Amino acid sequence: xxxxxxxxxxxxxxxxxxxxxxxxxxxxxxxxxxxxxxxxxxxxxxxxxxxxxxxxxxxxxxxxxxxxxxxxxxxxxxxxxxxxxxxxxxxxxxxxxxxxxxxxxxxxxxxxxxxxxxxxxxxxxxxxxxxxxxxxxxxxxxxxxxxxxxxxxxxxxxxxxxxxxxxxxxxxxxxxxxxxxxxxxxxxxxxxxxxxxxxxxxxxxxxxxxxxxxxxxxxxxxxxxxxxxxxxxxxxxxxxxxxxxxxxxxxxxxxxxxxxxxxxxxxxxxxxxxxxxxxxxxxxxxxxxxxxxxxxxxxxxxxxxxxxxxxxxxxxxxxxxxxxxxxxxxxxxxxxxxxxxxxxxxxxxx
Numbered sequence: 545x546x547x548x549x550x551x552x553x554x555x556x557x558x559x560x561x562x563x564x565x566x567x568x569x570x571x572x573x574x575x576x577x578x579x580x581x582x583x584x585x586x587x588x589x590x591x592x593x594x595x596x597x598x599x600x601x602x603x604x605x606x607x608x609x610x611x612x613x614x615x616x617x618x619x620x621x622x623x624x625x626x627x628x629x630x631x632x633x634x635x636x637x638x639x640x641x642x643x644x645x646x647x648x649x650x651x652x653x654x655x656x657x658x659x660x661x662x663x664x665x666x667x668x669x670x671x672x673x674x675x676x677x678x679x680x681x682x683x684x685x686x687x688x689x690x691x692x693x694x695x696x697x698x699x700x701x702x703x704x705x706x707x708x709x710x711x712x713x714x715x716x717x718x719x720x721x722x723x724x725x726x727x728x729x730x731x732x733x734x735x736x737x738x739x740x741x742x743x744x745x746x747x748x749x750x751x752x753x754x755x756x757x758x759x760x761x762x763x764x765x766x767x768x769x770x771x772x773x774x775x776x777x778x779x780x781x782x783x784x785x786x787x788x789x790x791x792x793x794x795x796x797x798x799x800x801x802x803x804x805x806x807x808x809x810x811x812x813x814x815x816x817x818x819x820x821x822x823x824x825x826x827x828x829x830x831x832x833x834x835x836x837x838x839x840x841x842x843x844x845x846x847x848x849x850x851x852x853x854x855x856x857x858x859x860x861x862x863x864x865x866x867x868x869x870x871x872x873x874x875x876x877x878x879x880x881x882x883x884x885x886x887x888x889x890x891x892x893x894x
Contacts (some may be wrong), residue, residue, distance in 0.1 A: 560728075563572065568659050572767035574653070577618060577768075577772065578629060578635060581635075585881075585886055589784070591635050593635055599618070601765075601780075602615075604764070604766075607621075607743075615743075617681055618769060626650065631677055639784055639786060640785050643774045644716060644779065645776065645779055647776065648715065649715075650713050651714055651715075652714075653711070653714050657700065661731075661733035661735045661765065662735050663698045664700060665700070665731035665732070666696055666729075666746070668688050669716070670728065671722045672725060673723055673789075674725050678726070684726070684728045689717070700734075716775060720775060721777075725774070725788035726773075727772075730766065730767070733765040733766070735759070737762065739756070740754070795860070850881050853880055853882050853893065854877055854891035858876050858889065859888055872884075872890075875889070876889050
């Protein structure tokens with residue numbers, strides 16, 4: 545099942561009014577290199593990127609007019625000398641954002657769409673195993689991932705014009721383990737009118753065969769991000785670990801509960817038709833200690849900090865508005881810290 549929590553118009557106005565960035569989308573889960581510093585009050589102590597929602601390959605003109613449609617592997621501008629999201633850039637820290645202990649398991653991804661540019665997105669995986677050197681795009685092209693319904697792409701719905709938190713289930717490749725894989729997310733926008741394919745490297749058949757032009761075809765803006773993950777029983781069980789080769793005899797993984805549904809009355813829920821197929825395997829959101837509850841109870845303080853529920857929350861003073869405070873209450877209160885937007889909200893777990 546894919547669930548989309550459609551955020552009210554006031555959230556988009558709030559973000560556009562108070563953030564000094566050109567906000568578009570956030571690759572939130574597993575934590576991208578751009579967004580890792582925004583998770584759980586920067587629990588990993590990495591450099592923070594306040595512009596983490598704007599990795600758009602240098603802009604549509606730079607991408608298509610200057611670089612023939614090319615984009616760097618993690619969303620930086622092609623041929624730019626400053627690629628902060630690639631090694632040795634300051635956001636390419638080599639820290640494993642998430643551990644997944646079973647090859648081939650189904651994982652949950654979260655994309656926060658701040659401004660809906662329509663179009664579609666997809667995921668690819670590179671088995672890198674070298675945090676000192678990033679690969680080229682050919683490594684990712686070896687392992688395009690599929691969504692739970694078997695499709696290669698996820699088309700952003702056209703029946704809303706607001707921001708959204710989109711949760712997808714994506715299947716990892718069977719038989720692949722890696723102590724440092726890079727999960728690449730690419731969003732090809734669809735809000736410009738044109739003729740022909742959207743980009744030289746990825747396009748849809750309707751645009752390839754169209755000779756008259758339409759919305760969503762022709763040169764489109766591209767957004768991209770990278771997340772460093774680990775796949776296999778020897779992956780780190782503690783947060784914020786540097787990528788390192790597997791131990792010779794890894795112990796069995798702890799049992800980690802799946803992420804619970806975010807049933808919030810203040811957010812409208814959009815549920816497409818559920819795909820048929822066998823039951824999905826549980827996702828491993830965080831390598832924390834086992835728990836059977838994420839409700840706001842005192843016993844939850846025994847959890848790793850990002851898994852602790854927010855007992856008190858609200859919007860930060862510098863962004864304050866009544867509507868914004870309601871937003872923070874709806875997405876944070878009673879939910880694990882790592883699901884809370886800590887850029888504009890605070891979360892007290894004590």
